[in-house]
Amino acid sequence: xxxxxxxxxxxxxxxIPALTYGSQLAxxxxxxxxxxxxxxxxxxxxxxxxxxxxxxxxLFTWYFQSIGISLGVLPTALIAIPFAILFMIIYMxxxxxxxxxxxxxxxxxPVQLAxxxxxxxxxTQAVVRIIIGPSDQRFFDGEKFIIKAREFKEMxxxxxGLALKSTQVLTILVTIILVSLLFxxxxxxxxxxxxxxxxxxxxxxxxxxxxxxxxxxxTWIIAGILATIGGALYGLDKSFKPFxxxxxMLPIFAAAIVGGIGNPFGAFLGGYVIxxxxxxxxxAYKKFFMYILPESMEPESLVQLLSTDYKFAVSFxxxxxxxxxxxxxxxxxxVL
Amino acid sequence: xxxxxxVIAAYSIMMALxxxxxxxxxxxxALSIFNLCLISAVMTMGANIQWxxxxxxxxxxxxxxxxxxxxxxxxxxxxVQEAWRAGGFDIIMCLWLIIAMVFxxxxxxxxxxxxxxxxxxxxxxxxAGIVIIRITAEPGIEAIEGxxxxxxxxxxxxxxxxxxxxxxxxxxxxxxxxxxxxxxLGLRADYLAIATLLISEIVIAIIKHEDWLTRGVKNVIGxxxxxxxEVDLQTTEWFINxxxxxxxxxxxxxxxxxxxxxxxxxxxxxxxxxxxKLCYSGLFxxxxxxxxxLTQKALYSPWGRMMRAIRDNEEAANAxxxxxxxxxxxxxxxxxxxVGIAGAMLVTQDGLFTPGSYRPMRxxxxxxxxVIVGGSGNxxxxxxxxFAVWFLWIEAAPIALFLINFFTAGMADTxxxxxxxxxxxxxxxxxxxxxxxxxxxxxxxxxxxxxxxxIK
Numbered sequence: 001x002x003x004x005x006x007x008x009x010x011x012x013x014x015x016i017p018a019l020t021y022g023s024q025l026a027x028x029x030x031x032x033x034x035x036x037x038x039x040x041x042x043x044x045x046x047x048x049x050x051x052x053x054x055x056x057x058x059l060f061t062w063y064f065q066s067i068g069i070s071l072g073v074l075p076t077a078l079i080a081i082p083f084a085i086l087f088m089i090i091y092m093x094x095x096x097x098x099x100x101x102x103x104x105x106x107x108x109x110p111v112q113l114a115x116x117x118x119x120x121x122x123x124t125q126a127v128v129r130i131i132i133g134p135s136d137q138r139f140f141d142g143e144k145f146i147i148k149a150r151e152f153k154e155m156x157x158x159x160x161g162l163a164l165k166s167t168q169v170l171t172i173l174v175t176i177i178l179v180s181l182l183f184x185x186x187x188x189x190x191x192x193x194x195x196x197x198x199x200x201x202x203x204x205x206x207x208x209x210x211x212x213x214x215x216x217x218x219t220w221i222i223a224g225i226l227a228t229i230g231g232a233l234y235g236l237d238k239s240f241k242p243f244x245x246x247x248x249m250l251p252i253f254a255a256a257i258v259g260g261i262g263n264p265f266g267a268f269l270g271g272y273v274i275x276x277x278x279x280x281x282x283x284a285y286k287k288f289f290m291y292i293l294p295e296s297m298e299p300e301s302l303v304q305l306l307s308t309d310y311k312f313a314v315s316f317x318x319x320x321x322x323x324x325x326x327x328x329x330x331x332x333x334x335v336l
Numbered sequence: 337x338x339x340x341x342x343v344i345a346a347y348s349i350m351m352a353l354x355x356x357x358x359x360x361x362x363x364x365x366a367l368s369i370f371n372l373c374l375i376s377a378v379m380t381m382g383a384n385i386q387w388x389x390x391x392x393x394x395x396x397x398x399x400x401x402x403x404x405x406x407x408x409x410x411x412x413x414x415x416v417q418e419a420w421r422a423g424g425f426d427i428i429m430c431l432w433l434i435i436a437m438v439f440x441x442x443x444x445x446x447x448x449x450x451x452x453x454x455x456x457x458x459x460x461x462x463x464a465g466i467v468i469i470r471i472t473a474e475p476g477i478e479a480i481e482g483x484x485x486x487x488x489x490x491x492x493x494x495x496x497x498x499x500x501x502x503x504x505x506x507x508x509x510x511x512x513x514x515x516x517x518x519x520x521l522g523l524r525a526d527y528l529a530i531a532t533l534l535i536s537e538i539v540i541a542i543i544k545h546e547d548w549l550t551r552g553v554k555n556v557i558g559x560x561x562x563x564x565x566e567v568d569l570q571t572t573e574w575f576i577n578x579x580x581x582x583x584x585x586x587x588x589x590x591x592x593x594x595x596x597x598x599x600x601x602x603x604x605x606x607x608x609x610x611x612x613k614l615c616y617s618g619l620f621x622x623x624x625x626x627x628x629x630l631t632q633k634a635l636y637s638p639w640g641r642m643m644r645a646i647r648d649n650e651e652a653a654n655a656x657x658x659x660x661x662x663x664x665x666x667x668x669x670x671x672x673x674x675v676g677i678a679g680a681m682l683v684t685q686d687g688l689f690t691p692g693s694y695r696p697m698r699x700x701x702x703x704x705x706x707v708i709v710g711g712s713g714n715x716x717x718x719x720x721x722x723f724a725v726w727f728l729w730i731e732a733a734p735i736a737l738f739l740i741n742f743f744t745a746g747m748a749d750t751x752x753x754x755x756x757x758x759x760x761x762x763x764x765x766x767x768x769x770x771x772x773x774x775x776x777x778x779x780x781x782x783x784x785x786x787x788x789x790x791i792k
Contacts, residue, residue: 041526042526042529042530044701099774102778109525110525110526111393111525111526111529112777112781114526114529115704115708115773115777116773116774116777118701118704118705118773119770119771119773119774119777120770120774121701121770122701122705122766122767122769122770122771122773123766123767123770123771123774124770125763125766125770126763126764126765126766126767126770127767129760129763129766130757130760130763130764130767133759133760134763246697247697249697250533250534250537250697253530253534254534257527257530307545309541309544309545310541310545312537312541313537313538313541313542316534316535316537316538317538319530319531319534320519320520320531320534320535320538323520323523323527323531324519324520325455327522327523327524327527
């Protein structure tokens with residue numbers, strides 16, 4: 001019984017939250033990695049592009065709520081997301097046409113493109129803050145829990161409750177579907193394969209008749225989809241605040257690099273590596289040991305490897321270590 | 337004279353703008369903008385040395401700034417004797433342990449061949465070391481943080497004049513840069529940018545949460561000042577006389593004696609804050625000028641030429657027998673040390689140390705906008721960038737308010753759009769930064785004052 005309690009405890013406080021957070025990071029990390037692999041620069045506007053997509057989702061959600069459309073138990077935001085994606089794609093292509101294209105055509109060094117993306121970051125930040133303001137927005141509606149902690153306790157008779165939020169399940173499900181679709185697209189379709197070729201060797205790809213304009217456009221479209229869904233899922237699960245999204249850029253980058261930048265599957269796994277290590281290292285295991293150890297051996301301290309203050313620092317330390325020992329990421333291998 | 341015309345013109349415009357603020361808003365505001373401009377100028381000079389001279393990206397600026405600020409605290413605050421007695425021994429033991437650990441790792445690195453075994457050995461030493469250090473330090477840290485937590489709860493510093501911290505800050509930042517450089521300089525440009533950004537986040541996380549050293553988010557307030565205090569000035573004879581002399585024309589117009597005294601008092605109060613700010617401006621100006629002379633000398637020296645050679649073609653420079661790795665490390669340390677000076681200056685000016693206010697994500701990019709807008713590789717450009725961007729950052733809100741009122745003049749004051757826009761005035765500064773950066777990158781990629789190298 002105690003053993004079961006211990007497992008439920010870990011599930012409830014480590015596994016499910018980490019899986020959710022990891023999925024949200026993974027979507028962002030694939031976004032970073034795609035831009036890096038095909039357009040060849042580190043996109044510092046990542047966090048803000050995601051917050052832009054989320055903002056549009058929120059605006060559509062509010063609109064649908066005001067005209068009385070809802071999905072019942074599911075959040076209204078799910079209907080809003082496709083419209084937001086459309087809007088976001090237009091925004092991405094607009095930015096590409098007026099900002100990034102010039103440098104791409106001139107074959108500027110990647111550093112310059114990264115600097116330009118900082119400019120885009122500032123502008124997007126301003127637009128988001130001017131339209132929706134810098135404060136917290138909650139736009140979740142519908143049924144909040146699938147399993148409530150108390151119900152679970154009554155159902156199973158265990159001491160530990162397991163709370164399963166609908167946003168957590170939604171996040172994990174949507175991520176799985178989206179990522180499988182993306183990998184199917186990249187590996188099986190002709191366009192996906194030509195994207196891979198373009199990322200591996202630009203000159204050879206151009207020689208074999210691949211249209212670079214089309215590749216770039218499709219990259220931005222996929223990026224728009226990932227940014228909007230990733231951002232909206234994060235916002236549904238936690239809340240939407242532009243500055244948090246901006247800060248999330250760091251763990252997202254960490255995930256992308258840990259997974260080997262330019263490698264979407266690595267980025268996908270990298271998201272989970274970062275999320276799990278953050279939560280594993282900062283969780284206080286006292287209660288867990290109380291369940292599995294005999295009473296005489298119970299620990300007195302919190303058995304916390306690092307205080308939660310260092311949560312962010314954990315992922316960054318992992319990144320620094322990975323950068324030092326395997327600059328190509330832990331899941332290295334072919335690019336894209 | 338002629339070829340420097342654009343430099344002189346740009347600086348005159350900048351000064352004129354600040355003077356305009358002084359006339360239309362107040363001299364107090366103008367001087368605080370000016371002081372922060374000077375500090376930003378020091379930071380941009382540091383970043384410019386790394387980026388403009390050597391082409392190294394350092395996004396860790398805020399980490400070095402925070403370390404400079406920490407130096408200001410450690411130098412100027414009086415030591416807390418009680419805390420030293422309570423936990424000083426444990427902390428010093430820890431220090432020895434860390435030193436021992438570093439030497440052990442060095443020993444292994446020197447005496448063993450590179451192998452998997454060695455890597456695991458080093459990892460084991462680090463992990464064991466951290467555990468031992470935590471166990472040793474825990475009681476000491478708790479004892480220190482327990483000493484009068486509302487007022488001290490930390491070890492304090494050395495109780496020296498705060499000016500010294502500017503030099504110590506440089507050493508702190510340089511030391512960190514040495515470690516970071518050793519570790520990360522081999523990375524490619526964009527990786528280096530991200531790695532330094534993340535390392536600065538780690539540094540700030542440590543400063544924020546190690547209360548025994550920095551008081552953490554409880555902040556350290558009331559640091560010593562190199563300038564006189566306003567309250568003292570207001571009662572000083574010569575200062576009152578000085579203010580009276582300056583404003584004799586205005587005072588003469590007031591005939592009533594009591595009114596005149598009241599007006600004079602008001603002027604003395606205003607004058608004292610302006611005077612203190614002027615003292616700071618003077619000090620900062622001296623630092624900026626010294627640094628400018630040094631960096632200019634370096635730029636035109638054989639060393640500067642070598643740095644440019646390395647920047648423009650690393651392989652060729654390497655082939656000519658220049659030690660690229662060593663020079664990169666050197667310039668990384670130098671630039672970071674300058675940023676450390678700026679960090680100490682910033683804390684000196686504010687008189688308080690608030691670890692929570694160091695936001696790498698916000699200010700790092702601002703400093704980089706300064707460097708790029710001003711003109712990378714050109715020290716005058718970097719300083720100008722610091723001035724122009726900081727000025728715009730502060731004055732963006734009034735400018736935006738003016739523009740909004742201008743363009744929405746036809747709307748009623750209660751119109752929803754107008755109200756919303758006026759409420760979001762503070763965020764137009766991001767828009768201006770972003771657009772400014774994008775326009776400069778596109779149409780003047782070398783900055784307002786581009787790099788100009790002439791052989792003298």
